[in-house]
Every structure is written in C-alpha cells, then in structure tokens.
Amino acid sequence: MTAMPAFRPTKNLLAALMFIVFALFGLWLARDLEGGGASDMGPGYFPRIVCIVLIALGGTLAVIDLMRQGEPPEGWAWKPMLLVTTSAIAFAFLLRPIGLVGTIAATTVLASAAGTLLRPLALALLVAVLIAVNVGIFVVALKMPIPLWPSVL
Amino acid sequence: MDSFLDLGNAVAGFLGNIGIGFGVALSWQNILLCLLGCLLGTMIGVLPGIGPLTTMAMVLPFTFWLGPVGAMIMLAGVFYGAQYGGSTTAILVKIPGETSSVVTILDGHAMAQQGRAGPALAIAATASLFAGSIVTALIAAVGPPLAAIALLFHSADYVSVMLLGLVSAVVLAHGSVLKAIAMIVLGILFGLVGTDTQSGAYRLTMGIDALFDGLGFVPISMGIFGLAEIMYNIEHQARAGRISGTISGLMPSIKDLLACLPSMARGTAVGTAFGILPGGGPTIAAFSAYSLEKKVSRTPERFGKGAIHGVAAPEAANNAAAQACFIPMLSLGIPPNALMALMIGALMIHGIQPGPNIIAKQPELFWGLIASMWIGNVMLVILNLPLIGLWVRLLQVPYAYLFPTILVFCCIGTYALNSSTSDVLIMTAFGIIGYIFRKLDCEPAPLLLGLVLGPMLEENFRRAMQVAEGDWSVFVTRPLSAAFLAVSLVLLIAVVVPGIRRGRERAFRE
Numbered sequence: 001m002t003a004m005p006a007f008r009p010t011k012n013l014l015a016a017l018m019f020i021v022f023a024l025f026g027l028w029l030a031r032d033l034e035g036g037g038a039s040d041m042g043p044g045y046f047p048r049i050v051c052i053v054l055i056a057l058g059g060t061l062a063v064i065d066l067m068r069q070g071e072p073p074e075g076w077a078w079k080p081m082l083l084v085t086t087s088a089i090a091f092a093f094l095l096r097p098i099g100l101v102g103t104i105a106a107t108t109v110l111a112s113a114a115g116t117l118l119r120p121l122a123l124a125l126l127v128a129v130l131i132a133v134n135v136g137i138f139v140v141a142l143k144m145p146i147p148l149w150p151s152v153l
Numbered sequence: 154m155d156s157f158l159d160l161g162n163a164v165a166g167f168l169g170n171i172g173i174g175f176g177v178a179l180s181w182q183n184i185l186l187c188l189l190g191c192l193l194g195t196m197i198g199v200l201p202g203i204g205p206l207t208t209m210a211m212v213l214p215f216t217f218w219l220g221p222v223g224a225m226i227m228l229a230g231v232f233y234g235a236q237y238g239g240s241t242t243a244i245l246v247k248i249p250g251e252t253s254s255v256v257t258i259l260d261g262h263a264m265a266q267q268g269r270a271g272p273a274l275a276i277a278a279t280a281s282l283f284a285g286s287i288v289t290a291l292i293a294a295v296g297p298p299l300a301a302i303a304l305l306f307h308s309a310d311y312v313s314v315m316l317l318g319l320v321s322a323v324v325l326a327h328g329s330v331l332k333a334i335a336m337i338v339l340g341i342l343f344g345l346v347g348t349d350t351q352s353g354a355y356r357l358t359m360g361i362d363a364l365f366d367g368l369g370f371v372p373i374s375m376g377i378f379g380l381a382e383i384m385y386n387i388e389h390q391a392r393a394g395r396i397s398g399t400i401s402g403l404m405p406s407i408k409d410l411l412a413c414l415p416s417m418a419r420g421t422a423v424g425t426a427f428g429i430l431p432g433g434g435p436t437i438a439a440f441s442a443y444s445l446e447k448k449v450s451r452t453p454e455r456f457g458k459g460a461i462h463g464v465a466a467p468e469a470a471n472n473a474a475a476q477a478c479f480i481p482m483l484s485l486g487i488p489p490n491a492l493m494a495l496m497i498g499a500l501m502i503h504g505i506q507p508g509p510n511i512i513a514k515q516p517e518l519f520w521g522l523i524a525s526m527w528i529g530n531v532m533l534v535i536l537n538l539p540l541i542g543l544w545v546r547l548l549q550v551p552y553a554y555l556f557p558t559i560l561v562f563c564c565i566g567t568y569a570l571n572s573s574t575s576d577v578l579i580m581t582a583f584g585i586i587g588y589i590f591r592k593l594d595c596e597p598a599p600l601l602l603g604l605v606l607g608p609m610l611e612e613n614f615r616r617a618m619q620v621a622e623g624d625w626s627v628f629v630t631r632p633l634s635a636a637f638l639a640v641s642l643v644l645l646i647a648v649v650v651p652g653i654r655r656g657r658e659r660a661f662r663e
Contacts, residue, residue: 030356030357050341107560146568
C-alpha cells in the first residue's frame with residue numbers, strides 16, 4: 001500500500017473535473033463541425049456554447065470548493081457495479097446468439113450475484129418467473145421478433 | 154353583456170371538451186391502461202428501492218405499443234399511483250416512497266403506532282383524491298388559455314421561457330444549485346449527440362453508427378435511474394420494512410373527515426400554488442402545507458404525535474402540486490421536473506413534438522389525459538383501501554428478488570424499443586455514469602430536463618438569432634423574453650442570497 005496522499009479531492013472537485021472532462025471531450029469531438037456566424041449558425045455553434053458554459057460552471061464549482069473545504073467522496077463499491085454492468089452487457093451480447101430464454105437466465109444469475117445471493121432454488125424460481133413473464137409480454141403479447149432459443153438448434 | 158356571452162360560450166366549450174375527454178378515457182382500453190398504471194404505480198411506490206422515476210423509465214418502452222393517448226394515460230397513472238404508494242409506506246413503515254411523503258411520516262406514522270393506521274391511510278387517500286379532483290379541473294381550465302398565450306411566443310420568448318423553466322426546476326433541487334445547473338447543461342450536451350436536424354451533419358457521434366440517431370431518451374433514463382439505482386441500493390442494502398401497528402378499522406369516521414376538510418382545502422391551495430409557481434414542487438408544497446397547518450391549528454402541540462390534520466394537509470398538498478406540474482408540461486411543453494421530462498420523452502417516442510400546439514392539435518390526448526386523471530384518482534381510493542393488506546405483504550419482498558427483476562426489465566425494455574442491442578450497451582454506459590453521479594452527489598434529475606429541452610432550446614435559439622440577424626440583444630429587447638429572463642435572474646439571486654438558502658436547506662434536512 002502506498003502512503004496516504006496528502007491531498008484528498010472532494011466530491012465537488014471531482015464533480016467539477018467530470019463536467020470539465022465531458023465538456024473538453026465535447027469540444028474535441030466538435031472540432032471539425034462548422035461553427036458559422038451568430039446569424040447563420042452551423043452545426044458546431046451551439047455545441048461549442050454548451051461546452052464552454054459547462055467548463056465555466058465546472059470551473060466555478062472547483063474554485064468555490066477550493067475556498068471552503070468540502071466533503072471527500074465515499075468509497076466505491078466495485079462488486080455491485082461490475083456485476084450489474086456485466087449482466088447488462090451479457091444481455092446485449094447473448095440475446096441474438098442464444099435467444100431470450102438463455103439470456104434472461106444468464107442476466108438474472110449474474111445480476112443476483114451482485115447482491116445477497118439467493119438460495120439456488122429461489123434463484124431458479126426467479127429465473128423461471130422472469131422468463132415466463134417476459135416471453136409472455138414481448139413474444140406472445142407484443143409479437144416481437146426475438147429468438148427464444150439458440151439458432152443452431 | 155358581450156363578455157357574459159363569451160363566458161357562456163367558454164363554459165359550453167369547456168363542457169364539450171370535458172365530454173370529449175371522458176369519451177376517450179372511458180373506452181375500455183384506456184380504463185384498463187389507467188387501472189394498470191395506477192396499480193403498477195402504487196406497487197412500485199410501496200416497494201422499497203424503486204422510485205416513480207425508475208418505474209416510469211421502465212414502463213416507457215412498453216407504452217410504445219399503446220399509442221400516444223394510452224401511453225400518457227398509463228404513465229400518468231404510474232406517476233400519481235406512486236404518490237399514493239409512497240404515503241402508504243410513509244405511514245406504515247416510516248419509509249417515504251418519495252421525498253414528498255417525508256412529512257407524512259411525522260403524524261401518519263405516529264397514528265399508525267397508536268393503532269390508527271387505518272384512518273391515517275384513509276385520510277391520506279381521501280385528501281389526495283380531494284386535491285387531485287380540484288387540480289384536474291384547474292388544468293382543464295387553465296391549460297388551453299395558457300397554451301393560446303404561448304402560441305404567440307416568438308422563438309426568442311420561447312428560449313427565455315425555457316431558461317426560466319430550467320432555472321425554476323433547479324432552484325429547488327437537492328443540494329448545490331451550481332451542480333444542478335451543470336447537470337442540466339450536461340444533459341443538453343448529451344442531447345446534441347446525433348444528426349443535426351438543420352444541416353444533416355453528424356455531431357459528437359465518435360463515428361459510431363448507433364449514435365447517428367442520437368442518444369436515446371430511454372437508454373439514458375434506464376441507465377441512470379435503473380442500473381445506477383440498483384448499484385447504489387445494493388451497496389446501501391435497501392432497508393426491509395417493518396410494519397408497526399395492526400391495520401384495523403380502515404374507514405375514518407365522518408367526524409374525522411369533516412374535521413379534515415379545511416386542512417385538505419388549505420393543503421390543496423398551497424400545493425397548487427407551489428405546483429404552478431416557478432420553483433415549486435410536491436416536496437416543498439408538502440412541507441409548507443404542514444407548517445401552515447401547524448400555525449393555524451388550535452392544538453399545535455398535537456402535531457408530530459398523530460394529528461390527523463398533519464396527514465391530511467401535506468397529502469393534499471403533494472398530490473395537488475404533483476398534478477399541477479402537468480400545467481406547464483401540457484400547455485408550454487416545458488417539464489418542471491424529471492418526471493414530466495419523462496412524459497415528454499414518451500410523447501417524443503410517438504413523434505409528437507411537445508409545445509403549446511398539443512392542446513389544439515391533439516385534443517383527445519389533452520382532454521383524455523385529464524379525464525383519466527379524474528377516473529384514476531377515484532380508482533385509487535376505491536382499490537387501495539381493500540388492497541392495503543396486499544401492499545403490506547409486498548413490502549416484505551426482499552431486494553434480492555427485486556433488483557434482478559428490475560435489471561432484466563431494463564435490458565429487455567431498452568432492447569425492445571428499437572430491437573437494438575447497442576441501446577442496451579448505451580444504457581449500461583449510462584448506468585456507470587449514473588453511479589458516478591450518485592457518488593459525487595450530482596442529482597441526476599436535472600440532466601433529464603436538459604436532455605429533453607436541449608433540442609428545442611437549440612432550434613429556437615438558432616431561429617431567434619437568425620431572425621434577429623445575429624443580434625444577441627433580441628432576448629432583452631422583446632418585452633416578454635426580457636420579463637422571463639428577469640424572473641429567472643431574480644430566482645437565481647434569491648437562491649444565492651444566504652438567508653433564503655438557509656431556509657431552503659432547512660426544509661430539505663427534515
């Protein structure tokens with residue numbers, strides 16, 4: 001472990017940084033867009049105004065926060081964040097290849113691992129109910145063209 | 154004499170419109186949707202860890218199949234149903250389903266502990282119905298003339314009134330005003346992604362095909378209010394409720410009801426004012442109604458110890474304010490809060506451009522929605538009282554079952570809207586972004602306002618500047634626009650001035 005850093009950024013400072021990073025990224029992405037004049041705005045005019053305003057707001061927030069020391073951010077819970085994210089990504093990538101039934105099962109199990117894990121039987125029951133409900137709503141009632149099973153079968 | 158005739162005509166027109174509304178709302182399909190929305194809303198209001206924003210975001214993709222009228226009716230049902238559910242949990246388990254039911258805890262929960270949960274629940278429902286009915290009538294009366302005025306707006310006026318709307322929404326946001334404004338601007342920035350409607354240029358898309366049509370409203374709101382909420386709630390282990398007191402004798406006595414009538418009327422008046430006035434909202438309305446009630450009461454010492462007036466007034470006020478915020482949404486196309494932004498998002502999914510034209514161009518939508526709000530309020534009272542036992546049992550559903558369910562619905566709902574797996578990935582990205590927001594105390598609701606208003610703001614801004622030939626002073630030389638800007642400025646200054654700010658913080662700390 002490294003020694004405690006002498007400077008701990010506060011919530012507001014990090015928030016200010018976030019706004020500024022988003023705005024700078026926006027400016028960079030809009031770099032090739034034609035600005036045009038105030039009477040004849042091109043596609044790049046308004047985005048630039050928005051980004052500049054956002055930078056100004058972020059800057060003000062940072063300055064105010066440096067003047068009166070704010071709260072440091074609370075800890076970051078990696079496990080729920082990563083597992084929830086993974087299960088949503090799994091949904092996106094599994095749906096077309098393996099179909100709705102398998103995808104819901106995988107998503108549910110992965111998501112469930114993010115919190116207090118259910119007992120196997122309870123989990124199986126939850127998966128079954130979710131599959132039944134979603135197939136009922138989307139495939140039977142709304143007639144969406146979602147594959148149910150892997151296409152290889 | 155002429156003006157008398159005009160009044161007669163206006164009343165006749167009003168009644169005719171109400172007739173259209175009930176004709177629409179009483180079709181079996183719309184009654185069913187209203188019922189479904191109310192039930193879903195109440196259920197969600199009761200369940201810990203899911204707020205009305207999350208629910209409405211989750212229902213949004215389904216409403217795509219309903220047609221605009223049905224979609225709005227169902228979403229509105231979810232919205233006011235959640236208010237009912239929120240007060241149910243506030244009274245029974247001391248968990249406010251929403252910030253606006255926080256005050257209800259004070260006396261409602263005290264009543265429950267004294268074994269008078271039944272009357273507390275019943276009076277809350279009756280007060281909400283009372284307020285809901287009055288404000289629904291008000292929307293019907295005020296909406297059309299307001300929209301008629303708004304139709305006279307030039308682009309410059311419209312830009313300023315949107316700014317006023319955004320500033321108002323921010324003034325009462327939780328925490329830092331500066332951050333809330335920055336979140337709005339960030340929302341506007343996200344709203345710019347995609348094809349520029351005027352030049353056809355791709356903007357901020359990073360060359361990704363899936364972004365050419367822009368960042369969808371559904372994936373963003375599902376990510377921020379669905380996934381991020383789940384991550385945050387798992388971390389903070391959503392509290393399981395414990396019910397205090399047995400629920401018996403549901404009906405309040407006639408004596409209680411009569412005694413509460415003036416409180417309900419005062420609550421409704423306060424709530425309506427805060428709902429319409431710039432900067433208001435259900436939460437502040439409920440707090441103000443409660444303190445007013447305490448001031449006028451002959452027995453202020455009973456407040457906080459189970460005074461039935463302390464339940465009736467804030468419940469009337471928060472419902473009145475919640476419904477009154479439909480007025481700017483329906484007549485001007487400007488959402489005063491994130492929930493209304495979601496409603497506007499729903500309209501846009503159906504290709505309806507929100508704005509002052511809605512009432513004239515979509516009379517069935519406007520009047521049908523209003524009539525359904527009346528019907529829905531009545532349904533809630535009739536259905537909820539017998540169903541309270543069921544809601545109480547729902548409260549005991551552990552979060553371990555809930556969050557995988559929410560997650561699956563978010564994924565499949567987002568996918569279903571455009572049959573697009575990239576939308577699911579966009580949602581996931583916004584889940585992470587939303588989690589960062591939560592960690593940095595950045596209230597995400599204003600972002601939705603920016604996201605919805607951004608495109609309208611840009612369009613009107615460009616047109617206004619074009620008409621004015623690039624002269625920025627157009628915003629202060631047009632009297633209407635100047636007035637809106639002046640009010641916005643006054644509001645902003647009012648928030649920054651320390652005295653007022655302290656009062657505002659006190660209201661939220663409770």
